[in-house]
Amino acid sequence: MVTEISLNTICGHTTKIIATKEGKNTHIHIKTTCEKLRKWGTKFDMGTKDLMGGTDTVLARKSAENPLTPTCLVPAAVMNACWLENGMISKNLARGMGKMEIIFDKLE
Template sequence: MATEISLNTICGHTTKIIATKEGKTTHIHIKTTCEKLSKWGTHFDVEMKDLMGGPESVLDQKMTEAPLTPTCLVPAAVMNACWLENGMISKNLARGMGKMEIIFDKLE
């Protein structure tokens, strides 16, 4: 089974993250229109030790090699996909939510 997460963000780019767990490794495949994010590569692996984040994690390494803007939601979406694939977030809960949003309630 796989987890797929799609993002439509304020920058105008679209991104799809596909996570597939195999043993202790979660394979990540990213399809994106973002040039900066494409520098991460389309495929990489996340190991169990990376699931809690931190300076030695694969996502931190990706951000060091090809930094994104601080407001980019993709790193959080990758982590959510990994957590879903590894049973750290309930897929039933996520399925019930359908989507997470950032709502700009008031802008003057």
């Protein structure tokens, strides 16, 4: 199976995350216009232990080596793609939602 997630964010960059589960690994391919994110590498694997988060994970190491802005949604989107591929979030639920949003309700 394959999970694809697209992001259009406030920074103006576009990113697509493609996740494919194979055995105990989830292969991640990131297509992006963001140079900072490209420094992470556009292809990497997430193992089972990486799915629970924490300080000793692929995403934590990538973030430490090549920090993104604190508001970047890509790390959360990578985790969502992995969780979807590993059955930890229902793909039917995600299909029904269609998208997740951050809504700026009031800005004065």
